[in-house]
Amino acid sequence: MGEWITSIAGTEQGATLASVLALSAAFLHAVFGALQKGRHDPWISRAAIDICYGLMAxxxxxxVVPWPDGPLWLALAGAVVIHIVYKVAQAQTYQRGAYIVVYPVVRGSAPFFAVLAAMLVFHERFNAVQWLGLAALTGGIFALAAHNYRKVTVGRETLVPALGWALVTGATVALYTTYDAWGIRLAQNPFTFLAWFFLMDAFFMPIWNMRRLAALPRSELVPLMGRGVIGALVAFASFGSIMIATRIDEVGRAAVLRETSTVFAALVGWLILGEKVGARRAVLMAVIAAGAMIVEFAA
Structure with missing residues (x-):
């Protein structure tokens, strides 16, 4: 499997698969964000998820997979550090702000930063039409966040610092997307990078939140770990999909498609949770989707 993925990198078949994987990652990331911003404290939820995916990995x-060599060990160590910063920033964001406001800001800022980073690291280039598509996607996501901001009535006093943390989180998303795309290219088998990353990444949040976990009532442990198992499976599929996509195709295009997660989040709220979409939100969702499609097909 790993050899086949490597063999289709840079081909038309690889580009098609990368698009499918990036869109899958978008949907799964919307689900993952909702899992972390739920019944439990975001710090505790993330710790439970990390424990579960560490045990699974x-x-x-x-x-199963080959062990990393010397350079890959160093790349994995760097990836873990970057993801620690990302997790802390993400938890700070969700702790302070309404999910429907801060999530679009995180996802709206990430693709712009990721495209710039891909230009510097991988020498990728967007043409003028793709930049227009990126502007439509990013602008639509931020407009969606502003629309949601006006409707939030609880916790508005902490929304400004939450939005600041959301921008920081978006920057770290772009950083880890670019860095991990470089790291997975160092591995002869891409699944070596993924398996060892999940194993090494599993330690920080449980250790950091040991007191919070210890203080949790026993009656909450079963639902928390149930959320952790589901979150771990979603994390494997979501992160694995976007990493394989960046391995076999351009990082910038995959990063932009992944940020259609804001559309999937809104659709999940409408179809499953019964939330009202409204004409304005529907138009903004269409703009976001159109921007992603422009980037995809204008290459």
């Missing part, structure tokens, strides 16, 4: 890393 352990046998795969030790017995």
């Amino acid at each position: 352990l046998p795969i890393a030790l017995f």
Whole structure:
């Protein structure tokens, strides 16, 4: 499987698969964000998810995929540090702001930063039409956040610092997307990078939140770990999809498609949770989707 993925990198088949994987990651990331911003404190939810995906990754890393070589160990260590910064920023964001406001800001800022980083690191170039598509996507996402901001009545006193943290989180999303795309290229088998990343990444949040976990009532442990198992499976699929997409196609295009997660988040709220979309939100969702399609097909 790993050899086949490597063999289709840079081909038309690889580009098509990368688009499918990036859109899958978008949907799954919307689900993952909702899981973390839910019943439990975001710090505790993230710790439970990390514990579960570390345990799941352990046998795969030790017995299934090849072990990393020297340069890949260093790349993995750097990836873990960047993701720690990302997790802290994300938890600070969700702790302070309404999910429907801060999530679009995180996702709206990330693709712009990611495209710039891909230009510097991988020498990718967007043409004028793709930049127009990126502007439509980013502008639509920020407009959606502004629309939601006007409707929020609870916790408005903490929304300004939450929005600041959301921009920081967006920048770290772009940073880890670009860095991890570089790191997975160092691995002969891309699943080596993924398995060992999930294993190494699993330690920080449980250790950091040990007191919070210890103080949790026993009656909450079962639902928390149930959320952790679901979140771990979603994390594997979401992060794995976007990383494979960046391995076989351009990083910038994959990053932009992934940020259609804001559209999927709104659709989940409408179709499953019964939330009203409204004409304005529907138009903004269409603008976001159109921007992503322009970037995809104007290459």
